[in-house]
Amino acid sequence: MSELLRIENLTKAYPGVVANSDVSFTIGAGEVHALLGENGAGKSTLVKMIYGLVKPDAGAMTLMGQPFTPTKPSDARAAGVAMVFQHFSLFDALSVAENVALGMENPPSTRHLAQQIREVSQTYGLPLDPDRQVGDLSAGERQRVEIIRCLLQDPKLLIMDEPTSVLTPQEVDILFETLRKLQAEGTSILYISHKLDEIRALCQAATVLRLGKVVGRCDPTEKSASELAEMMIGSNLHRPSRPAQEVGPVALEVKNLSLPSLSAFGTPLKDISMTVHKGQIFGIGGVAGNGQDELLAALSGEMQAPRGAITLHGDAIGHLGPTERRKRSVMAAPEERMGHAAVPAMSLTENAALTGMQPKDLATRGMIDWGKARDFAAEIIARFDVRTPGTQTAASALSGGNLQKFVIGREVMQNPEVLIVNQPTWGVDAHAAATIRQALMDLASAGTAVIVISQDLDELMEVSDVFAALNEGRLSAARPAAGLSIEEIGLMMGGAHDLEVAHVAG
Amino acid sequence: MMVFGIDPIVLIASLMAASTPILLAAIGELVVEKTGVLNLGVEGMMITGAVCGFIVTMETGSPGAGFVAAAVGSALLSLIFAVLTQVFLANQVATGLALTLFGLGLSALMGQSYVGLKSPSFPAVNFGPLADIPVVGPILFNHDPMVYVALFTVVGVWAVLRYSRLGLILRAVGENHDAAHALGYKVVRIRILAIMFGGACAGMGGAYLSLVRVHQWVEGMTAGAGWIALAIVVFASWRAGRVLLGAYLFGGVTLLQLNLQAAGSNFPVQYLSMSPYLITILVLVLMSAGRRRNALHAPGSLGRVFHASS
Numbered sequence: 001m002s003e004l005l006r007i008e009n010l011t012k013a014y015p016g017v018v019a020n021s022d023v024s025f026t027i028g029a030g031e032v033h034a035l036l037g038e039n040g041a042g043k044s045t046l047v048k049m050i051y052g053l054v055k056p057d058a059g060a061m062t063l064m065g066q067p068f069t070p071t072k073p074s075d076a077r078a079a080g081v082a083m084v085f086q087h088f089s090l091f092d093a094l095s096v097a098e099n100v101a102l103g104m105e106n107p108p109s110t111r112h113l114a115q116q117i118r119e120v121s122q123t124y125g126l127p128l129d130p131d132r133q134v135g136d137l138s139a140g141e142r143q144r145v146e147i148i149r150c151l152l153q154d155p156k157l158l159i160m161d162e163p164t165s166v167l168t169p170q171e172v173d174i175l176f177e178t179l180r181k182l183q184a185e186g187t188s189i190l191y192i193s194h195k196l197d198e199i200r201a202l203c204q205a206a207t208v209l210r211l212g213k214v215v216g217r218c219d220p221t222e223k224s225a226s227e228l229a230e231m232m233i234g235s236n237l238h239r240p241s242r243p244a245q246e247v248g249p250v251a252l253e254v255k256n257l258s259l260p261s262l263s264a265f266g267t268p269l270k271d272i273s274m275t276v277h278k279g280q281i282f283g284i285g286g287v288a289g290n291g292q293d294e295l296l297a298a299l300s301g302e303m304q305a306p307r308g309a310i311t312l313h314g315d316a317i318g319h320l321g322p323t324e325r326r327k328r329s330v331m332a333a334p335e336e337r338m339g340h341a342a343v344p345a346m347s348l349t350e351n352a353a354l355t356g357m358q359p360k361d362l363a364t365r366g367m368i369d370w371g372k373a374r375d376f377a378a379e380i381i382a383r384f385d386v387r388t389p390g391t392q393t394a395a396s397a398l399s400g401g402n403l404q405k406f407v408i409g410r411e412v413m414q415n416p417e418v419l420i421v422n423q424p425t426w427g428v429d430a431h432a433a434a435t436i437r438q439a440l441m442d443l444a445s446a447g448t449a450v451i452v453i454s455q456d457l458d459e460l461m462e463v464s465d466v467f468a469a470l471n472e473g474r475l476s477a478a479r480p481a482a483g484l485s486i487e488e489i490g491l492m493m494g495g496a497h498d499l500e501v502a503h504v505a506g
Numbered sequence: 507m508m509v510f511g512i513d514p515i516v517l518i519a520s521l522m523a524a525s526t527p528i529l530l531a532a533i534g535e536l537v538v539e540k541t542g543v544l545n546l547g548v549e550g551m552m553i554t555g556a557v558c559g560f561i562v563t564m565e566t567g568s569p570g571a572g573f574v575a576a577a578v579g580s581a582l583l584s585l586i587f588a589v590l591t592q593v594f595l596a597n598q599v600a601t602g603l604a605l606t607l608f609g610l611g612l613s614a615l616m617g618q619s620y621v622g623l624k625s626p627s628f629p630a631v632n633f634g635p636l637a638d639i640p641v642v643g644p645i646l647f648n649h650d651p652m653v654y655v656a657l658f659t660v661v662g663v664w665a666v667l668r669y670s671r672l673g674l675i676l677r678a679v680g681e682n683h684d685a686a687h688a689l690g691y692k693v694v695r696i697r698i699l700a701i702m703f704g705g706a707c708a709g710m711g712g713a714y715l716s717l718v719r720v721h722q723w724v725e726g727m728t729a730g731a732g733w734i735a736l737a738i739v740v741f742a743s744w745r746a747g748r749v750l751l752g753a754y755l756f757g758g759v760t761l762l763q764l765n766l767q768a769a770g771s772n773f774p775v776q777y778l779s780m781s782p783y784l785i786t787i788l789v790l791v792l793m794s795a796g797r798r799r800n801a802l803h804a805p806g807s808l809g810r811v812f813h814a815s816s
Contacts, residue, residue, distance in 0.1 A: 053688065073690030089685035091678050092806060102678050103689055107671070 004029045004188045010059035012045055018212050019045035025207040032189045034199040036232055037209035038429040043192050047159050051083045052076040082150035083159040092135035096145050099134055103149040120151050124178045140171040159190045168287055169490040196225040240438040242445050248278030251449035252418045257309040259298055267291040267473045276449040283464030284453045286493050291473040292453050296422045300332030301325040331411045335422040341407040344396035351395050352377035352410055359414040384409035401428040412439045422453040437463050469493045512765045519645045525757025526656045527711040531735035532749045533660050534707025541700040542680035542807035546602025547587055548708050549732025550609020555580040555709025556716040557613040560723040569628040569717050573710055580709025581702040588701040592694045595811050620723045628718050652714050664746035680805035683812040693812050741790030744803040756786040
């Protein structure tokens with residue numbers, strides 16, 4: 001296999017942190033190369049250097065035998081490097097064709113471009129209407145816009161940064177078909193992920209990064225997922241577990257709950273019914289934007305429901321607000337940690353006091369006992385391994401994963417009777433994710449009814465006793481999580497949203 | 507034909523002139539806001555343009571040179587705003603308000619020795635026989651050059667935003683500056699240029715007041731025209747065509763109420779004076795009511811500070 005891109009000793013330091021140190025690897029022509037690592041391992045910085053967004057401090061790149069020093073993305077694109085971003089670089093208010101045109105150097109006329117988009121999308125089985133507004137598309141369709149934007153430039157190297165994090169299993173299959181087809185045509189792909197099964201299914205070579213350094217190279221098809229995980233983390237991964245137990249009496253019941261959506265782009269809840277028992281973990285899957293935020297708001301009390309639609313131990317609580325529900329030990333941790341779960345400008349002590357006030361008895365006659373509040377914050381920091389200089393640090397100074405550990409820990413440590421979490425381990429590294437999942441399981445073992453809303457199916461399968469899926473604001477019937485196949489789950493999540501599997505003409 | 511003692515043809519012809527200052531300022535601000543920057547300093551830039559244009563016209567005797575000077579002067583003033591908000595990441599609302607106050611003060615200082623002077627007249631463009639066509643002639647072909655400059659600016663902005671690659675990039679920067687940056691577009695540079703274009707337009711609009719409408723320099727003579735221009739941009743849903751409509755509506759109602767006052771209408775003067783503001787905003791609100799936010803064309807990054815983190 002001939003060599004496409006050679007990277008030698010790339011180094012990039014930011015004030016206080018070395019993002020990449022002496023990174024070297026090569027990508028062969030027509031190879032799918034995995035870049036594997038935890039959050040913060042330096043994967044994103046590395047690909048930004050290849051794409052010309054970040055200038056390396058030292059090191060050299062060679063593309064097809066020529067020195068390659070892109071100073072801006074258009075240089076990289078001209079040289080045949082295209083990139084699909086993790087957080088899509090799309091413009092909601094513009095049409096598909098306009099979005100595609102913005103990523104090209106010399107776009108043809110709009111009509112011509114629309115024609116090309118249709119052709120490419122047919123060839124690669126990624127149906128897309130060039131005239132639709134991107135704001136109205138699903139996450140999977142948005143990703144297609146990005147991929148087609150890349151494909152129209154005939155790239156030699158396609159960089160994909162965590163492409164599957166927002167897709168249903170069926171959509172992942174279709175994406176893989178497309179990528180394999182590209183590979184057959186001779187395109188190299190640099191595939192960034194921390195999902196080991198995907199890498200084993202798709203890639204022929206892997207470079208493993210940890211704390212900015214290359215710690216291993218391997219052929220992922222020859223390694224097991226746990227071997228890869230060990231290379232990535234550098235130690236054995238503790239898998240959360242809990243003893244089997246009897247299901248307790250019903251704790252929380254939702255009956256025929258319908259609510260309008262929070263915002264213009266939201267999804268209204270339609271006729272949701274669910275029963276959660278004490279000591280049970282109820283997992284709710286589904287692709288983002290199918291009503292997760294609304295369901296959390298309805299359960300936490302942010303959105304008030306008809307009185308009898310939600311009952312706790314038989315008492316109607318649907319009409320109560322969040323504070324009243326917290327008094328009854330119904331707690332919630334929303335997905336958006338910055339500004340929703342935590343106040344960014346306030347210290348960790350203050351944030352801990354904000355929801356822990358009553359259960360932890362932090363106030364007497366309206367005056368806050370700051371000593372107690374500080375102790376509470378310190379306990380959370382210690383138990384959940386929150387990396388922070390101290391309790392006086394502002395929430396906004398913590399990285400997303402660290403703050404996530406803090407906000408989940410804050411609710412878990414109040415020993416609620418019902419806990420609702422949305423995306424509990426989003427953006428958290430594997431170690432910390434295991435800690436959080438273990439804490440949720442321990443809570444359930446102690447008798448709490450836990451509702452976990454997540455888009456990470458592996459996570460849901462790991463922690464849940466019962467599984468249901470949200471699709472366009474409707475909740476499927478709950479089924480025991482043990483023994484569910486990934487296809488069944490995909491169908492519960494609404495399948496592939498009218499996708500067709502790729503079939504190439506010629 | 508006369509209605510209430512007012513000749514409709516004369517009214518329409520003069521409303522085109524009366525609306526020109528606001529039209530120019532609003533179309534410039536539209537471009538600025540389309541790139542995601544909220545510049546509340548329109549009033550300050552207009553009045554600075556008014557005084558710069560007046561001074562240069564009095565010194566050179568040429569209103570044309572005055573308009574060029576007004577555009578340059580206000581563009582330079584807006585450059586202060588651009589540097590503060592785009593390079594030093596200052597808050598756009600506070601900086602814009604400060605720019606208005608600064609412009610009002612600066613113009614008063616600069617114009618001290620020009621108070622009470624009368625500027626030379628700015629002759630209409632000679633269209634020859636076209637001006638003699640009944641009805642159409644006096645309405646369309648009997649104006650000074652700036653009326654046509656303003657109209658061409660509106661058409662130009664509309665066409666560029668809608669059809670050109672430059673316009674697409676401008677809209678992209680305003681819609682999502684992080685994504686535009688990730689694709690390699692120079693967000694800060696594009697925004698600074700847009701802010702200066704907005705400044706130049708506002709300056710010409712201000713100079714139109716001092717050089718054509720009033721023929722004098724008076725302290726604070728813009729009297730809120732910059733704020734109306736800002737409001738028109740928002741209520742016009744960031745569309746060039748509706749900005750034209752809003753500006754003409756405002757100019758038209760202003761003239762109409764003045765004529766009504768002059769014609770001795772017994773409607774209270776105060777209500778007549780406030781009517782242009784009320785009617786313009788009411789009409790534009792009704793036009794944009796009941797739509798979803800994205801149908802309103804509000805730029806997604808409007809007013810947000812951009813900091814290239816990568």
